[in-house]
Amino acid sequence: MARLEEILSRIDNSEMEIDELAGQVQEATELLRKCRQILLTTEKNVQEALASLDGEADA
Incomplete structure (x- = not known):
């Protein structure tokens, strides 16, 4: 991000x-492609x- 800002x-x-x-x-x-990929991966992990927590709450 710092490099993009620069x-x-x-x-x-x-x-x-x-x-x-x-x-x-x-x-x-x-750099934007890399940032987007990081965001998409993070969103998927979250x-x-x-979903895992919801599954535990249902049990």
């Missing part, structure tokens, strides 16, 4: 050349844990 800040402040911008956008896209 990239966005540099883009907002126009601190890079167009060639660098293309690379930074690609890096940001890859849902499984809650």
